[in-house]
Amino acid sequence: MWDHLSGRPPLHDADVDLVYFDRNNRTPECDWEFDDIVRKRFPFAMWEVRNQARMHVVDGSDPYSSTAEGISHWVETATCVAVRLSQGRLSFLFCYGTQDLFNLVARPIPALRSAAAQKLFESRIQKKKWTERWPSLKIVQ
Template sequence: MNLVDIERRLREDSEVQLMLTTVERLDLPDWWICAGVLRSKIWGIDQNAQSDIDIVYFDPSDISEATEKKHERQLCEWIDLPWSVKNQARMHTINELPPYTSAQDAISKFPETVTAIGVTRRPDFELYLPYGAGDFRDRIIRPTPHFHLIFQRRVIEKRWQDNTGLHICI
C-alpha cells in the first residue's frame, strides 16, 4: 500500500466522504478529520462504538473548550456520531509541547505515525501523511519522535499487543 492507494481508499469510502461533507459545513479554519478513524479505514478495521471521530482545526482567535463542544453538538445534530473536535491552537498546553503553528503541525506531533494522518476538503480532497505510507503498508505502530513515553502507555491501554496482525515498535 502506497500513498496513492491510501488516498484512493479514503476518497472512495462513502463514510469518509459523508464525514468530510458534514464537517465542511462548520466552516472551521484549517480543519482536518484525522487519527484513528482514518487508520481503521485504511486497515479495514471496524470502528467500535466507543471510537470517536477526531476533528482538528486551528483558530488562535478562540481557544475556548466550550466552542469545541458547541461544534461537537452541531455535528451530532447533523449526524449522530461520536465526534471529538479540538482546536489545536490550545492543545499544545495539554500535550506539554511548544505551541503548534497549524493543524498540520499538530497532526505531525500525534503519538503514533499511523495516527498522524489527516484528510480535509478545502476546497478539494487533501491527504496529509507526515510520516509517509510505509507504516500503514506494513501495519506497524510506532511512536512519533514527540511522544515516545505516551506511546508506550497507549500500547498498553489500547491492547495493541493483543492484535497479532500488528507490529509494535517501542
C-alpha cells in the same frame, strides 16, 4: 484504514478526530460544543473536535503554528494523518509517511523517546484496545 486492512466495516465504532486551527477562540468549551454537534449528527463514530491552536498546552509544547504542526505531535506515526476538503478537492497530509499506516504498525512519533512518552504510547494502545481491534497490528517501540 486499519479497519479496511483488517476486513472490518468502514467507520465501525471509529475514533475520528476533526481538527481545525483558530487562534481567536482557544477555549476548550468551543471544542466541546462542536463535539456535541458532530456526535449528534453522525452517531456512527466517536468524534473529537479539537482546535490545534490550543493543543500545545495539553501537550506541554511551544504553540503550534498550524493544524499540520499540531497533528505532527500526535502520539503514533500512523495517526498523524489528515484529509482536507477544499474547493471540492481532497488533499492528504501524512506527517510521517504512509508505511506505518498501510502496514498496520503502531510506533511512537520520533519526538517521543523518553520513558514517560513510551508509557503514554503503551497506555494509549491498551486503553483503545488496539491489539484486540486489530490482531495483526505490529507494535514497534
